[in-house]
Amino acid sequence: MRNGNPDTLPTPKDPSGPCPWCGRVSNFRTMHPMWDLNDDWGKGKDHRASPLTCMGCQRVVLVVVDGEDRGVMWWPTPGASGLDPEVDERVASAYVEGMRCLAIQANRSAAVMFRSALSLYVKDKGSEAAKAERHLKTALKHMKSDGDLHPSLWDWADHLNQLGNEGAHPEDYDEVTTEEAKALSSFVRHLIRSEYELPAELTRARGLATEVGGSQ
Incomplete structure (x- = not known):
């Protein structure tokens, strides 16, 4: 079993952390295969996209990683959901x-x-x-x-x-x-x-x- 860091956003290499959908710290189920992204998007770097499923809310998070499997982008955007309805x-x-x-x-x-x-x-x-x-x-x-x-x-x-x-x-x-x-x-x-x-x-x-x- 891989040791995950629950304080960082999830990646295929470390499938645990706060869910951008529900906001809870959760484990994630990896979904294969990963998709290679073209060099224009990645500025010549080996970027790939991988869907992960939150084991809490069961919603899918899309993660883009670089050639060293470090997360560089998540969808939905972390921190952009879950605001109280009373916020202007x-x-x-x-x-x-x-x-x-x-x-x-x-x-x-x-x-x-x-x-x-x-x-x-x-x-x-x-x-x-x-x-x-x-x-x-x-x-x-x-x-x-x-x-x-x-x-x-x-x-x-x-x-x-x-x-x-x-x-x-x-x-x-x-x-x-x-x-x-x-x-x-x-x-x-x-x-x-x-x-x-x-x-x-x-x-x-x-x-x-x-x-x-x-x-x-």
């Missing part, structure tokens, strides 16, 4: 599109979409003064001073704004690296979690507790 629709859409860009290593496009998610968050949660600002950095300063943006998120939000500008104007800035794009995705996910999902879960839990208490 426009914020969720921008985040999901950013994750899809990240999955194909389109780092500049990913940075632009994550910045868009942050801008849409301001439009949804910011004060009237913040919403009226033309420049995102100034709007974020309003949210910080108003107490609508937690201080621990301010530095990250400002950094995300800068990298989003780099993605939109590559002629004026340095390249957005994969590590930077991944860090931005993590920040936006934390923002969504803290500003939308946790409050929604607490509201639902409070309502359930009230119902249980009232029935006793």
Whole structure:
């Protein structure tokens, strides 16, 4: 039996890890044969695609691996599903599109979409003064001073704004690296979690507790 790492996404060589469909850590059943991809897609590298079946939800995940069997792309896009329905629709859409860009290593496009998610968050949660600002950095300063943006998120939000500008104007800035794009995705996910999902879960839990208490 192969020793798998449950913290990394599944591959045919290590068929265990978080499922992009259900989000649970699971074992996967490999499905053969693997498909060879043309050199144009793989930029001259020996890329292959393999379907894996999650033993939890029984849905199929498509994995692209390189010549050393390292995963380079997954479908559906990891992290792009399972958002709480209370997340603002426009914020969720921008985040999901950013994750899809990240999955194909389109780092500049990913940075632009994550910045868009942050801008849409301001439009949804910011004060009237913040919403009226033309420049995102100034709007974020309003949210910080108003107490609508937690201080621990301010530095990250400002950094995300800068990298989003780099993605939109590559002629004026340095390249957005994969590590930077991944860090931005993590920040936006934390923002969504803290500003939308946790409050929604607490509201639902409070309502359930009230119902249980009232029935006793």
